[in-house]
Each structure stands twice: as structure tokens, then as C-alpha cells.
Amino acid sequence: MRILIIGGGMGGTILANNLARRLAPELKTGKARITMLSASERHFYQPGLLYLAFGRVTPDELYRDQASLLEPGIEFLVDPAEQFLLDQNQVRTKSGRTFDYDILAIATGSRPVPELIPGLAENSETFYTEETALKMFRRLREFEGGRVVIAVGVPHKCPMAPLEITFMLHDYFKDRGILDKVKLHYTYPIGRVHSLENVAKWAAPEMARLGITYETLFNIKEVDGTAKVVRSEEGSETPFDLLVSIPAHRGMEVIEKNNLGTGGFIPTHRHQLNMEGRKNVYVLGDTTNLPISKAGSTAHFEAEALGENIAAIVKLGAPVRDYDGKVFCFIEAGKDRATYAMFDYLNPPDPKPPTKAIHWFKMAYNKLYWTSARGLL
């Protein structure tokens, strides 16, 4: 059984390691084979970017060699996929090689596309890549006061990021002693301050307490860098001195180029995680079109369910469990307090008031993550 995994991010890596452990006997005898293809030799811990924008981590802390995270028995190649020939059960790569598979798992992730909004990339700061997070770090250090607007594109990964960056900006300016010179204004695409109702119920009074104003039903249409105004699809506009954006995302270009899904998001069965219409092609992480959070924990829990299922297919001939939609997201509520939201398809979250303990749990998890990537935690 040839298992081919495309993507060396959180979902792909946890899946590969999970499978390698479950299928250790089969890998030894050659009954199963696991190959991972990635575009990079390094594994990148994306949640660290939020902290990089404030100088609380350095870039080197966010990378490890991908090969160092993988169980023995996994064939790992830096050779990105270029063509998905699903009718032939093949993937062709940049180097020109063709990989045959019996089971394919696509975990190629998503990318920010600020360029789709006129004026956004050049007139806002963001923290969704190393380069832009470092630029934001420098910009924040130079900022001496004014109106800071947070604007949010749809869809985006890390659904808690809009709130987290807002609360962290508040504490950052407070620590710098310039909070009295800063006006924070939060905007959000739907009719409350967060997609999760219980999170919004907690966050709105918290914003009021901290003097942060907000406008809901605000979807970014364009940014006028000369007038320093961001305009919404809903017909409103708000001025800024510093604009911080959470850009809209798309799936990777290779997914769009191969017509696997609109916007690069592949139609995926919500429980079995197979690509619609394809029994032997699975999708996990940001790459799916599922109506769930594009978050690391989503990829993690999907990878665990899929690992169990693919191993069961090899050993028993059939999958054994459904993915239940489980997501777990920390929510930083400032520089040293945090809460979390845990939910699935059936059960909404019920976040508790932020505590220092949860914040320190998140700080610890930022280091412990590498154990999750190895499929252990």
C-alpha cells in the first residue's frame, strides 16, 4: 500500500508520523510505504508569527528541519507537487518525477492573498508570513501614536488572530507608555466581534473595558493609502494611521491550477475527510473546503482521525472512525492572559475568563508543539 502525503506542514507531518507508528510492522515488511513531498526542507510553526510581530520570539525559534521531525521509515523529499493526475493515481512533481499512490493525502495548506484587495498589501501591516511579521515588528517600534485599525479578510486561518492581535496591541502600547496616544478600532466581517457567539459575548465587553471601539459587518473592499482610509463592501469607511490586516486566504496555487477546488480549497467529506468523488484521496488542514476553522488544531485532530483510518484501511480494509469537527484554539487576551475555545460539529465553545495560567500553557505549547509535530502529543 503506497501512501503519498503532499505537504510538510502541521497536518501532513502529524499524519505521516501517526501512520509510521501505526504501520511500523507493515513498513518493515514492505506491505506499506509512506512518502512525503514538501516544498520546503524546513517545518515552520506558523502560530509563532503572532509573537514575532511583537519581538517576543525570533525567527529561528519557529523552524526545525523537517527530516528531524519524521519517524524512521518515512521517505521525505523536497519536491513539490505540480500535477495531480487523480484518474491515474499519480502525482507529478517539480523535478519531473511521477509518484504512484494507493492512498493520497493532500495537506498543502493555505496562503494569505492581500493582493486581491486594492491597496491592502502596500498600506497595511500583517503577521501572516515571516517577512511581513518582521516588517510589522519594526513598524510597531516606530509608531508613536494615532488611530490603529484592525481589518479582517475572509476566509483566513487562525480565527482567533483578529482578537488576539487587538488585545496584544493594547498591552504592547500600554507597556510602551503610549496607550493614551493610541486609538484602537477593530472591524469584523459579520454582525458581532467574532464568528463564535460565546467568544464574541466575552470579547465585546472586554473591548469596551479597554477602550477599543469596533464596527461589525465590515468586509474590506479597498484601502486608500493617500487618504489613509479603509473602505468596506457595506459602504462605510474608517480612517487609520496604522492599518493591521488579517488578509483573506486561498489554497495553494497548485490546487487551483489543477482544478481541485474553487479558491484552492478542495471539497472534502466532513467526517471521512476524503475528497468528494474520490475514495482514495484524503484532504486535511487548511486545504479542505470544510466549514470549520482553518487552524493548526483542526489539522492536528484531522490528522489523528485520518491516521487511524488509513492504518485501519491497511490492516482491516476499512476506516474505523469519523472526524467529529474537533477544534481547540487558544485566545491570547493581552500580553499575559489567555483563554481557549474548544468545540466540534455538535458542541459550541464556552470560553472561560482569561487567566495567566492558560497564557503560560500557550507559551509552553509553543515549545511543546514540536512533540505534536512528531505525532507524540
Add this chain to the structure above:
Amino acid sequence: MAEKRVIDARGSFCPGPLMELIAGMKMAQVGDELEVLSSDKGSANDIPEWIHKAGHEHVGTREEAGVWHISVRKVK
């Protein structure tokens, strides 16, 4: 040629039916019709509220066995 698309957002707490619709509208062409399926009764108000504010056409809303079907046409 205008297309019809269904966005199944049942059981979606985050990002939720309205965000799923907004994402779908961004990728749709003018004239396309999108139907959102939601298991959250709040969608029956939230979604038409956004449709109206954003200037699109609310084609209709119906409820069937605890699922709300809300249709919108992209106007601009």
C-alpha cells in the same frame, strides 16, 4: 452563465454560516446564486441582514427539518 452553488454550513460554529457565505461570494461571479445551509436559527436574521447591507439580492429563506436554506444572488 450564472451558477448555483450550495454552501453546506450545517454544524459550523467557526467560521460560521455567514462567514462561509461571504467567502463564497468573494469567489462567485456577478449573477451567481448561493444557497447557504445552516443549523443555526440565528442565520435566518444574520444572513439577510448582511445581504441587505452589502447590497446583494436576498432570493429567499426557508426552513426544513431544522435546517435553514438562505439563498442570495451576487449583484455586484
